[in-house]
Amino acid sequence: MYKINTIEPLWWGLFGAGGFIAAFLLPVHMLVNGMLIPLGAAPQEAYSPQRLAALVSHPVVKLYLLALVSLPLFHWAHRFRYLLFDLGIHGGRTAIAFLCYGAAIVGTVVAAWTLVRV
Amino acid sequence: MAERTIGLSVTRFRPGEDRQPVSQTFTIPYHDDWVVLDALQYIKDRHDGSLSFRWSCHMGVCGSCGMMVNGVPKLTCAAFLRDYFPNEVRVEPLANFPVIRDLVVDIDDFMHKLAEVKPYIIRDDLETAPVGFGHEFRQAPEEVDDYRQFSMCINCMLCYSACPVYGMEPRFLGPAAIALAHRYNMDSRDQGRNERMPVIGSSEGIWECTYIGECSVVCPKNVDPASAIQRTKLATTNDWFRSILMPWGKR
Numbered sequence: 094m095y096k097i098n099t100i101e102p103l104w105w106g107l108f109g110a111g112g113f114i115a116a117f118l119l120p121v122h123m124l125v126n127g128m129l130i131p132l133g134a135a136p137q138e139a140y141s142p143q144r145l146a147a148l149v150s151h152p153v154v155k156l157y158l159l160a161l162v163s164l165p166l167f168h169w170a171h172r173f174r175y176l177l178f179d180l181g182i183h184g185g186r187t188a189i190a191f192l193c194y195g196a197a198i199v200g201t202v203v204a205a206w207t208l209v210r211v
Numbered sequence: 212m213a214e215r216t217i218g219l220s221v222t223r224f225r226p227g228e229d230r231q232p233v234s235q236t237f238t239i240p241y242h243d244d245w246v247v248l249d250a251l252q253y254i255k256d257r258h259d260g261s262l263s264f265r266w267s268c269h270m271g272v273c274g275s276c277g278m279m280v281n282g283v284p285k286l287t288c289a290a291f292l293r294d295y296f297p298n299e300v301r302v303e304p305l306a307n308f309p310v311i312r313d314l315v316v317d318i319d320d321f322m323h324k325l326a327e328v329k330p331y332i333i334r335d336d337l338e339t340a341p342v343g344f345g346h347e348f349r350q351a352p353e354e355v356d357d358y359r360q361f362s363m364c365i366n367c368m369l370c371y372s373a374c375p376v377y378g379m380e381p382r383f384l385g386p387a388a389i390a391l392a393h394r395y396n397m398d399s400r401d402q403g404r405n406e407r408m409p410v411i412g413s414s415e416g417i418w419e420c421t422y423i424g425e426c427s428v429v430c431p432k433n434v435d436p437a438s439a440i441q442r443t444k445l446a447t448t449n450d451w452f453r454s455i456l457m458p459w460g461k462r
Contacts, residue, residue, distance in 0.1 A: 094405065094450070094454055094460075095404075095405040095406075095408040095409050095412070095450075096409060097408065097409055097412040097413055097447065097451070098409070098413050098414055099412075099413060099414040099418060100451075101414060101418040102412075102444075102447050102448040102450075102451030102452065103451070105418070105444055105448050106448045106451075106452060109445075109448070175421040178376075178379070178421065179375065179376075179421050179423070181379065183379055183380070
């Protein structure tokens with residue numbers, strides 16, 4: 094096995110996983126949770142607050158929701174970090190990386206904390 | 212009928228004389244079977260023998276005659292005047308490289324990077340393997356298909372010239388070197404992957420690439436360096452997570 098001088102594979106792996114979720118899962122939730130349920134187009138009984146609360150209380154669902162929120166944040170962080178570089182901002186690359194991934198980590202912690210409390 | 216002509220605006224830089232590159236315009240006869248390289252040769256023969264540019268084969272194989280033609284990196288032996296006529300053609304040295312003289316750029320940086328990725332077959336048993344008929348390192352056609360397109364690279368450096376990342380970060384290993392490393396990593400006869408991965412998987416390697424994809428657009432041999440880089444990112448990420456999750460594993 095070989096060694097490399099960077100942990101970029103970690104960020105890129107999270108970026109890739111986040112891209113998958115942002116492309117395939119988030120649109121479904123935006124449609125169902127963001128539009129169909131509020132518009133009353135989904136069966137109201139099936140999505141009653143009590144049932145949703147019971148659903149979210151399950152550990153597997155919590156884990157799913159954490160991934161759903163956290164990974165796209167890392168996708169954004171990586172994309173935004175390189176977007177700034179592509180726009181010609183070369184200075185402070187380490188600081189930018191810290192801020193981007195830091196924001197994603199903070200978002201992940203907030204999401205985890207919220208999920209633990211519900 | 213009067214002879215048709217075409218204008219060529221050529222970048223000149225004479226070290227010691229010019230402080231910075233200047234452009235000089237030549238008007239030359241137009242022939243629809245001429246390429247930009249022919250036009251430069253005509254200028255050198257008839258107008259100014261001091262015009263300097265690199266070329267060798269005139270048939271898209273050697274990779275020496277890469278220049279910016281109307282702002283796009285091209286092999287000048289494959290850029291026909293008829294695609295620009297009647298407009299003037301602007302010929303400049305390859306972007307992102309230091310200029311030595313006129314249209315000649317300094318390629319040392321690329322040559323060093325190319326050597327770093329060890330673009331040749333590495334085997335432990337090269338010295339000890341039996342030689343002669345029947346003892347060659349055999350390969351099935353499907354195994355050739357794994358790397359064939361990446362082996363078409365002629366080191367013309369058009370991809371470096373087209374790469375905005377290389378333009379901003381000269382330490383970036385760059386498209387062709389990574390594509391060639393990938394070519395040998397994918398070769399079933401090769402055993403040198405672990406020697407190349409620390410170079411191409413480093414922070415100056417694949418991770419600088421922001422997947423703009425211009426390298427693959429300008430390649431005159433239809434190599435797809437952007438794909439080589441993406442595939443290497445995936446492979447490196449798999450290896451990295453595996454080494455974290457299963458530190459005892461060999462691969």
